[in-house]
Amino acid sequence: xxxxxxLAYPYLVWMAIxxxxxxxxxxxxxxxxxxGKFTLNNLTxxxxxTAVFARSLLLxxxxxxxxxxxxxxxxxxxxxxxxxxxxxxxxxxxxPMWMNFLLRTYAWMTLLEKNGIINKILGxxxxxxxxxxxTAGAVILGMVYNYLPYMILPLYTAMVKIDDSxxxxxxxxxxxxxxxxxRVLIPMSAPGIATGITMVFVPSxxxxxxxxxxxxxGNMLIGDLIELQFLGNSLNYNVGSAMSLLLMxxxxxxxxxxxxxxDEDVEGVI
Amino acid sequence: xxxxxxxxxQKAYLCIIFSFFYLPIAVMAAFSFNQSKSRTVFxxxxxxxxxxLFRNQRILDALWLSLGLALAxxxxxxxxxxxxxxxxxAMRKTPRAIINNISYLPVVNPExxxxxxxxxLFVVGKQGLTALNGWLEQSGLGLRVPEDxxxxxxxxxxxVTFCLPYVIFNVSPKLxxxxxxxxxxxxxxxxxxxxxxxxxxxxxxxPAVLSAFLISLTYSIDDFIISYFSSGNMQTLPISIYSxxxxxxxxxxxxxxxxxxxxxxxxxxxxxxxxxxQYKKEQKGGGRG
Numbered sequence: 375x376x377x378x379x380x381l382a383y384p385y386l387v388w389m390a391i392x393x394x395x396x397x398x399x400x401x402x403x404x405x406x407x408x409x410g411k412f413t414l415n416n417l418t419x420x421x422x423x424t425a426v427f428a429r430s431l432l433l434x435x436x437x438x439x440x441x442x443x444x445x446x447x448x449x450x451x452x453x454x455x456x457x458x459x460x461x462x463x464x465x466x467x468x469x470p471m472w473m474n475f476l477l478r479t480y481a482w483m484t485l486l487e488k489n490g491i492i493n494k495i496l497g498x499x500x501x502x503x504x505x506x507x508x509t510a511g512a513v514i515l516g517m518v519y520n521y522l523p524y525m526i527l528p529l530y531t532a533m534v535k536i537d538d539s540x541x542x543x544x545x546x547x548x549x550x551x552x553x554x555x556x557r558v559l560i561p562m563s564a565p566g567i568a569t570g571i572t573m574v575f576v577p578s579x580x581x582x583x584x585x586x587x588x589x590x591x592g593n594m595l596i597g598d599l600i601e602l603q604f605l606g607n608s609l610n611y612n613v614g615s616a617m618s619l620l621l622m623x624x625x626x627x628x629x630x631x632x633x634x635x636x637d638e639d640v641e642g643v644i
Numbered sequence: 645x646x647x648x649x650x651x652x653x654q655k656a657y658l659c660i661i662f663s664f665f666y667l668p669i670a671v672m673a674a675f676s677f678n679q680s681k682s683r684t685v686f687x688x689x690x691x692x693x694x695x696x697l698f699r700n701q702r703i704l705d706a707l708w709l710s711l712g713l714a715l716a717x718x719x720x721x722x723x724x725x726x727x728x729x730x731x732x733x734a735m736r737k738t739p740r741a742i743i744n745n746i747s748y749l750p751v752v753n754p755e756x757x758x759x760x761x762x763x764x765l766f767v768v769g770k771q772g773l774t775a776l777n778g779w780l781e782q783s784g785l786g787l788r789v790p791e792d793x794x795x796x797x798x799x800x801x802x803x804v805t806f807c808l809p810y811v812i813f814n815v816s817p818k819l820x821x822x823x824x825x826x827x828x829x830x831x832x833x834x835x836x837x838x839x840x841x842x843x844x845x846x847x848x849x850x851p852a853v854l855s856a857f858l859i860s861l862t863y864s865i866d867d868f869i870i871s872y873f874s875s876g877n878m879q880t881l882p883i884s885i886y887s888x889x890x891x892x893x894x895x896x897x898x899x900x901x902x903x904x905x906x907x908x909x910x911x912x913x914x915x916x917x918x919x920x921x922q923y924k925k926e927q928k929g930g931g932r933g
Contacts, residue, residue: 376734376824376827379731379734379735381730382731384728385724392765393746394749403764448661451654451658469909474881479889481669481672577754580754580756583869597754597756600756604760604763605872618761625752
């Protein structure tokens, strides 16, 4: 029974129909008209939306960098704590992740509002009221808040493997804090950095909820465009498929970039 | 001296980060007890929104749908996925690599792509069924296949699909770790392959199978994006939460968040307590297992 390949057959059928076929259908729709004739118009039709694509890349990129900068010290501190304390801290990092992301985003929606609590507090100090909701900054904030744990966890996993003695050795041999960081810690945690970047960037660049809830109408992202083509008012499966295809290419590019980054450094360490 | 400052700095930084995580949740929880709909001034304490929430038939229906769907999807995914892991494990290297790579697609693809691609498949499938019905009608057989697949069938298919890879990637490593000789010994001692599987192999990989089931359960309950594209008019819990958040002011959403947070917190605390009890037991029992 353990050598029985046929056990995988139900899954193979499932995989062919529900994983492979849908993606092929996306490719087919991307290159055909509504009547099923070959065309490139769907792809070239995306050109007017270049700004939206650029905005998605920009906001997701900014969110990723902010997450990396915020998460790096957290992961490092966590990885140097006593084992039982580490356990509790990790739980605290993961707990918000278990809450539905719509609710987490909704929390910020009400916090950032024009007469929300943050503006109220700022007003107490004589500042504001500031326009915070429906801005690009609010969208970035939403991405950071939702996906920060996805950065902390892989970084932590990479850093917990770094032996304390290596850091001490670097310092004994005369490396300052900065050099220890750039020559020892960062290269050794590169696989974690690579994983973290992908895990934050991919959901950020493809989101449509965060931009809709926190960005108002003025901060459309690729995800919003695609959603509009499939369920919204500009219903057009072919153009939507072309956009999805482009998004997949963006994601693949990002992943191959981070992959080479992680690999190179692993080799360097070994 | 430097080290003491450093420690204080560490603590301060972690405090800031954790307040960033938890303050929004805390503010929501506080205002879920607010008498008025105001979100800046606390006018009085009330359980009104919680009562409203538990009387909200739409939310309750959505909750039951989500729970039922998650149980069904996780069960199917766990059974099919565990079988698949065993079958794939028995394959040679090349087909195994190909299958693993395809299985990875739903994991690495943005969720919106998985959602959209499944939706397209269902749209095409629905057209196919309509055509089939037209043909059946002409042939005069008096048969009809159901056409309107959007809803429960598509939701179940979608959820099983995105759970399956997680099951396979959870169970496969455990299978590879397992000593194949255990299975062979069982056969030598007179088990037939079926008995050997259920009495030896399955107990051995059970922890991985169980955690795969739990992961599937949580993913299914939590999923919004993929369900959104394949649900038709059905409302799972995340979808009805989404429609609630479209209205500007709804303290019910606060109440719901607070309830969900408490439920999740107690589940985590409970499993943790169980884990540490198990751990202590094992320590006492002289490191069994």
